[in-house]
Amino acid sequence: MRSYLSQRKTEISDFLDRYLKERGDKLLKAGPWAAQVGDSLAAFSSRGKMIRGALVYLGAEVFSGEVPAGTVELAAVMELLQSFLLVHDDVMDKDELRRGEPALHAQYRTIGYDEKVSDPQWYGNSMAICAGDVAAFLALHLASTSPAPQGIRARLSELISEEIAFVGIAQMADVHNGMSSTELDPQEIIRTYRFKTGRYTFSLPLMVGAELAGAARPEREALARYGEAVGIIFQLKDDEIGLLGAPEVTGKPAASDIRENKKTYIRAAMLAEATSAERRRLSTLCGSDELREEDVEFVRELARSPGVRRRIDALVGEQLDEVKLAIESLTAARPEGKALLEELRDFNLERVR
Amino acid sequence: MRSYLSQRKTEISDFLDRYLKERGDKLLKAGPWAAQVGDSLAAFSSRGKMIRGALVYLGAEVFSGEVPAGTVELAAVMELLQSFLLVHDDVMDKDELRRGEPALHAQYRTIGYDEKVSDPQWYGNSMAICAGDVAAFLALHLASTSPAPQGIRARLSELISEEIAFVGIAQMADVHNGMSSTELDPQEIIRTYRFKTGRYTFSLPLMVGAELAGAARPEREALARYGEAVGIIFQLKDDEIGLLGAPEVTGKPAASDIRENKKTYIRAAMLAEATSAERRRLSTLCGSDELREEDVEFVRELARSPGVRRRIDALVGEQLDEVKLAIESLTAARPEGKALLEELRDFNLERVR
Numbered sequence: 214m215r216s217y218l219s220q221r222k223t224e225i226s227d228f229l230d231r232y233l234k235e236r237g238d239k240l241l242k243a244g245p246w247a248a249q250v251g252d253s254l255a256a257f258s259s260r261g262k263m264i265r266g267a268l269v270y271l272g273a274e275v276f277s278g279e280v281p282a283g284t285v286e287l288a289a290v291m292e293l294l295q296s297f298l299l300v301h302d303d304v305m306d307k308d309e310l311r312r313g314e315p316a317l318h319a320q321y322r323t324i325g326y327d328e329k330v331s332d333p334q335w336y337g338n339s340m341a342i343c344a345g346d347v348a349a350f351l352a353l354h355l356a357s358t359s360p361a362p363q364g365i366r367a368r369l370s371e372l373i374s375e376e377i378a379f380v381g382i383a384q385m386a387d388v389h390n391g392m393s394s395t396e397l398d399p400q401e402i403i404r405t406y407r408f409k410t411g412r413y414t415f416s417l418p419l420m421v422g423a424e425l426a427g428a429a430r431p432e433r434e435a436l437a438r439y440g441e442a443v444g445i446i447f448q449l450k451d452d453e454i455g456l457l458g459a460p461e462v463t464g465k466p467a468a469s470d471i472r473e474n475k476k477t478y479i480r481a482a483m484l485a486e487a488t489s490a491e492r493r494r495l496s497t498l499c500g501s502d503e504l505r506e507e508d509v510e511f512v513r514e515l516a517r518s519p520g521v522r523r524r525i526d527a528l529v530g531e532q533l534d535e536v537k538l539a540i541e542s543l544t545a546a547r548p549e550g551k552a553l554l555e556e557l558r559d560f561n562l563e564r565v566r
Numbered sequence: 567m568r569s570y571l572s573q574r575k576t577e578i579s580d581f582l583d584r585y586l587k588e589r590g591d592k593l594l595k596a597g598p599w600a601a602q603v604g605d606s607l608a609a610f611s612s613r614g615k616m617i618r619g620a621l622v623y624l625g626a627e628v629f630s631g632e633v634p635a636g637t638v639e640l641a642a643v644m645e646l647l648q649s650f651l652l653v654h655d656d657v658m659d660k661d662e663l664r665r666g667e668p669a670l671h672a673q674y675r676t677i678g679y680d681e682k683v684s685d686p687q688w689y690g691n692s693m694a695i696c697a698g699d700v701a702a703f704l705a706l707h708l709a710s711t712s713p714a715p716q717g718i719r720a721r722l723s724e725l726i727s728e729e730i731a732f733v734g735i736a737q738m739a740d741v742h743n744g745m746s747s748t749e750l751d752p753q754e755i756i757r758t759y760r761f762k763t764g765r766y767t768f769s770l771p772l773m774v775g776a777e778l779a780g781a782a783r784p785e786r787e788a789l790a791r792y793g794e795a796v797g798i799i800f801q802l803k804d805d806e807i808g809l810l811g812a813p814e815v816t817g818k819p820a821a822s823d824i825r826e827n828k829k830t831y832i833r834a835a836m837l838a839e840a841t842s843a844e845r846r847r848l849s850t851l852c853g854s855d856e857l858r859e860e861d862v863e864f865v866r867e868l869a870r871s872p873g874v875r876r877r878i879d880a881l882v883g884e885q886l887d888e889v890k891l892a893i894e895s896l897t898a899a900r901p902e903g904k905a906l907l908e909e910l911r912d913f914n915l916e917r918v919r
Contacts, residue, residue, distance in 0.1 A: 236731075240731060240732060240735050242732075242757075242761075243731075243732035243733075243735040243736050243757075243761040244735045244736045244738065244739040244757065244758065244761065245739060245754075246735050246738040246739055246742070247735045250735065250738070301695055301696075301699065304692075304695065305688075305691075305692040305695060305696075307688075325745070328742075328746060329746075329747065330742070330745035330746050330747075331745045331746075331747070332745060335658075335660075335745075336741065336742075336745050338658075339657075339658040339741045340738055340741055340742070342654055342657065342658060342695060343654075343658075343734050343737050343738045343741060344734075344738070346654065346702070346730075346734045346737075347731050347734035347735060347738075349699070349702060349703075350702075350727045350728075350730045350731040350734060351727075351731050353706055353723065353727040354724060354727035354728050354731060356723075356727075357720060357723035357724040357727055358724055363716060363717065363720055364716065366720055367710065367716055367719055367720055367723075370706065370709075370710035370720075370723045371707060371710040371711055374703045374704075374706035374707035374710055375703075375707050377699075377703045378589075378593060378596075378700050378703040378704050378707060379593060379595075379596035380596075381696050381697075381699045381700035381703060382593050382596040382597045382599055382600045382603065382700060383596045383597045384696050384699075385597060385599040385603065385693055385696045385697070385700075386597040386598060386599055388689065388692045388693055388696060389599070389681075389683070389689075389693070392678070392683035392684045392685060392688075392689050393681060393682075393683050393684075394682065394683075394684070401598075404595075404596075404597065405597065408595075408596040408597065
């Protein structure tokens with residue numbers, strides 16, 4: 214699966230570079246920033262793993278042995294949308310680094326200093342908000358001009374715009390929850406996982422690929438359910454890595470999700486299983502940037518406790534059942550296609566970073 | 567023209583309320599903020615004059631005596647896009663008021679205080695960025711599901727996404743110029759007027775209406791040129807109002823554009839015509855929030871000087887020639903349609919606020 218994904222990345226990246234270069238030139242008539250934005254979005258996108266783009270290929274391959282017209286274009290659309298969302302997210306989260314380089318707002322802040330603008334910090338944020346908006350509309354423009362047949366193109370515009378609106382709504386909950394002091398209901402956490410990770414990262418690109426391959430509506434809906442379940446598994450793994458992952462592997466400090474006060478499912482499970490003394494200690498540690506080694510140990514022990522494991526395993530088990538049902542209900546899928554979906558599920562189950 | 571516009575507003579506003587209510591319910595599965603966003607975008611949009619939406623009707627009427635399928639939907643799309651852009655603009659410009667009410671980020675900041683979040687100010691900005699993004703994708707979703715014929719719908723998605731990408735590029739220039747201390751070349755100012763006002767406010771909705779009415783490509787391109795020229799006239803009027811308008815009419819302090827350091831065309835003309843002593847004085851006044859009455863008088867006198875008037879009148883004259891040529895080149899337009907375009911031109915020439 215890893216090599217499958219990285220192979221697609223090369224194709225998508227090459228296409229996106231060309232597309233953004235050509236678009237940058239066209240957009241230049243609207244102002245001098247067009248070329249800069251095109252270049253910087255191309256560089257920004259190329260540093261990602263391009264999983265979402267690759268899943269467009271995979272979604273098509275589930276049903277067809279050939280790569281349908283429009284696949285690379287729609288894969289590039291997914292990556293431009295991801296860039297748009299990350300650029301805005303980084304502004305909101307005040308994240309300074311992204312994909313090993315300064316976040317886009319930090320890059321524009323540097324330009325602001327160089328150009329001696331009146332408020333480089335705010336200039337960086339404002340320019341990044343605009344650049345994100347441009348990425349979003351370039352994505353939609355590319356979707357509406359792809360070589361896919363007109364009927365498919367029309368349904369894709371509808372599907373993509375609806376799903377990204379969902380992401381926006383889920384992102385609002387994320388912003389709210391990140392700044393609010395109330396703990397979250399586990400069902401609410403799962404809902405955010407379903408929409409921000411499941412439907413967006415997995416269901417949407419798979420459905421787009423299926424649509425390109427001409428799959429019927431029930432098939433696409435089965436892929437949507439598959440993607441939601443796989444996304445929840447992905448996110449639960451992400452939570453474990455954020456809590457138990459070694460800093461040399463994750464590139465973040467130990468127990469970073471606790472430091473960042475993230476309202477994860479595993480945290481909800483820990484709070485549910487903890488004694489009241491443990492719960493009090495955990496609550497003081499959440500959001501603290503001064504975690505001692507013994508605090509990290511305390512958190513990790515709690516995370517590894519049988520009660521917490523049982524809760525996580527039960528949720529993973531439910532999602533695996535969903536995955537199984539979804540794959541079974543794909544009546545038009547090729548056997549190789551179903552095998553790919555199983556590989557993708559296992560890839561998520563086994564990931565360690 | 568004023569009554570033409572306000573009549574359309576009622577239709578668009580009613581439709582948008584219904585649409586956002588229904589969409590808000592659908593989006594609820596992605597998170598609890600959906601209903602709130604739907605309501606707040608409906609309220610926000612309904613406080614605008616909805617000129618862009620009304621121009622979709624006008625663009626169709628140029629060619630057809632009937633209102634084509636999809637007109638009210640696409641008019642609502644224009645208004646949702648306008649809300650998206652204004653919400654993001656207000657964040658970037660730190661504007662507290664919009665359409666007589668607190669700007670959206672200020673409304674979310676209040677919610678943040680009520681909910682005792684950790685950083686209400688930043689919470690307000692972040693939630694407004696998300697709400698703007700949701701508005702953008704709701705607009706595109708509505709465009710892709712309108713009852714217009716499929717071929718027209720596909721071309722509209724392409725047209726709208728391209729033009730809004732242009733707006734994003736022009737907005738970057740605006741952000742940059744607003745914070746940079748260098749004066750702008752008049753041609754650069756006209757380019758921003760052409761894209762941020764002309765193509766976006768006038769050309770785009772008129773072209774959308776023309777497309778709905780089945781107008782051919784050369785007709786739509788003539789409308790684009792018409793819109794660019796009318797938009798430049800609109801913006802020049804806006805500059806005059808921002809400099810010469812009475813506070814009781816504009817609702818802003820006298821010479822507000824000078825206080826806000828706006829790089830307008832009239833300012834460039836004043837700088838070009840001023841003596842070097844006047845130029846120095848004008849430069850110190852730009853961006854100052856302590857304008858005395860005599861400073862305002864000085865600025866206004868300069869703005870009314872024959873040299874400045876000549877420059878403005880020459881540019882308006884050029885645009886009027888463009889408008890005339892564009893209207894003449896509309897071979898498929900109805901006489902009533904051409905008359906409407908002339909009325910719209912005069913409406914912009916004569917506006918005082």
